[in-house]
Amino acid sequence: MTDLSRVLPGFPTAQYAGLLPALENNKVTTAELLTLDIADLGKRTKLPLLDLKRLCNAVLEALHVDLGVSEKQPDKPSALKQTASDLAQRWSTISTLDGSLDQALGGGVPTGYVTEIVGESGAGKTQFLLTMLLAVQLPPPHGLGRPALYISTEAPLSTTRLAQMLRSNPFFKELDQKPTLDRIMSTATPDLESQEHILQYQVPVQVERHNVGLIILDSIAANYRAEYERGGSLGSNMAARSADLIRMGHLLHDLARRHNLAVVVANQVMDRIPSSHSGGGTPALFAIKSSVAATPKSPLPAPAAAAPSSTPNIQQMPPQDSPLASRSRGPWQPPPGAEPTSSLADMVGVRSSMPEPPPEDPPAPASLLLDHQNRWVTGWGDDPYADPNHFKTPTLGLVWSTQIAARIALLKRPVYGRKEILEDEDLPGGGVALRNWRRWMKVVFAPHVPGTGQGLDGAVEFEVNMGGLKGIEKDKKE
Template sequence: MQRSVSSLSLNPSVKVKLVGAGFQFTADLLHLKPLQLSKEASLSQQEALEVLQAVRRDGGGGDEAAEGEVSASLTALELLQKEEELRSIVTFSSQLDAALGGGLPVGKTTEICGAPGVGKTQLCLQLAVDVQVPQCFGGVGGQVVYIDTEGSFLLQRVVDIAAAAVRHCSLLVEDDEQRVAMVTFTVETILSNMFLVRCHDYVELLAELHLLPDFLSDHPRVRLLVIDSVAFPFRQHFNELSQRTRLLNGLAQQLIAMATSHDIAVVMTNQMTTRLRGGQSQLVPALGETWGHAPTIRLLLHWAGTRRLADIFKSPGQMESTVQYQITAEGFRDADQSEQPQSKRPRTHTDHSAASQGDICC
């Protein structure tokens, strides 16, 4: 665990300048010279020197011991058992769930990339509902924190998706446990378990993420954090790309830490940008190649004529594959099975976790 810059023994005004310039952790400062830090953080050279001295003096404090305790607290076998206990969040597209190994994993970060209108927000809204599916139906029975940076959260659309999910589960009822669960799985309870935050710029987003760990501790049922989108606040108001890179690196570390320590799935949407390569332009995910290493899983939603396709192009546990999906009045769903494209690489193993979700994947 890195030490926060705000924890150093420095003048408060100096801390404000450091954080405002994108320096959130002591590791961000270790390679800098006083003159460079003075220029990038608008500090006097004397202040910059004092900052670097404080980093060397305090930067390796109590957090190192805490890191040692955390790293030694679980064996590999215990970690495997813990991951097997955590269910995945289904998308209501059985094809995509199968390709993902059962759905979007809790405890990991997932990025959904794609051009406008392809269905990124629709999938996020679907997941915000699906995370609340009761455990007796194969869900996780959790709550969701939904951070909206673009103003694209549509309440009526959520109501439609929630109503469809309730109807779907009601048709699967087979025993008393499921009948009892349906009493509390309603559109009203689904809406009451969504905590919506509107962030208008990157400062508000970083501030919200700073406060979020305490909120998660007070709300242990939260199993999903959605940021729609992570790119929008960071694609403007930056004259220094180095500042943006530092802020994004710190944000990525925060999200990974929250996913693992609070057992939540973190889902972020990202926009696309044009890049010239070999004299030709191509659409690639925004925020640069360095950011691309941050999420555990990356999905690319794109068009192929009139078909909507979802590519899994980064996953430590699943093969690269492509599935077709559609956006219906009821939400994110499978496309016509006869039109499904073939996987880029064939899957070579049986996925038991995907089969375990069969109760709710139609």
């Protein structure tokens, strides 16, 4: 069927090979197979009703086994009948080897879920991932006592940095049995085709053979951006990319749940461009309307009056309309003298003999706009006093955001200071230079711990040292 391999990757399709091509040609989904009447499916596919009924029963039983509610597994407690103690015994996390970071994460990165680490370049994503490669080898409660698998789409695994962490981290010095680089397996996926092949066929074999407890994919966005954004054809490939992301999300989630391991993916960010005002059309058109409306109309306007003589000023464009933005900056007002017209014909002073089109539907409420919704799932933009021109957003969009269980954002801000100026050196700007970076970890959303507050409220500040990540105490920050 069209989505059977995605819903049930382990379903035995060989014994139903005679039925699946007809179901595929008629675009019968798994949900339709379980909900539609057998007679209707027979008319639609021209298949024997008895064979269709057997297939439906087999798919239904496979779903029950997958969800853990099958009565044919007496040795395995049903997921719907598990008590709190049963769930607590299955709950396990991988530590970050720092108390303040673990406290914000509810003990660490949980197993059985797909967790995303997102941030700008230099925010500490790689250091976070390398720390987990070592921590997963520790016995509970800090780790799982299992090896790790590192899948790289960009730079290879930095074994030099891992060895430095093993020597410098004080947590490892107190252990009798330290983690080793021998228990970290790594591979590279230079393109999207090899990435899908490795994750679908080779990774499950490695997980079962070596009892892998952590899978790291660094990064999830590199191959997708190289495959779908080249040649300026992103718009035509959005549907195909969304389907691939959904399939990838199901595959990673299935690995995490079936083998009770943690899947951690790194993601990149890009600049967020504020969209147009909800009631004024596109920003360029609004600027044209404002420019022409401010010009006195005449019965026979000159041809040059039909378009502005200069490029519209970006300051005339309205900011993103959001309840959060309006509370911090106040309601937006058009430039003095600008009266947006009702149609393009009014703007240029020309009337058409065709009948006027019906009025457009009222714009959507500001709380339903994408710019406003992004504030609660991206990690950037939920601070009412932040500059919207410096907002970031994780790549791959909302489609990928629905495939992950937790998102951890790493944020950074520059720290400036004065340079040491020599006598014969003349520096512009008074000798101000970048001294250092301040970094924070922020839980955007997670199933096991509440997210942090707006902006940096509740975020944990940390630093990167030779041993890995280390939280900064409050008294030190003050």
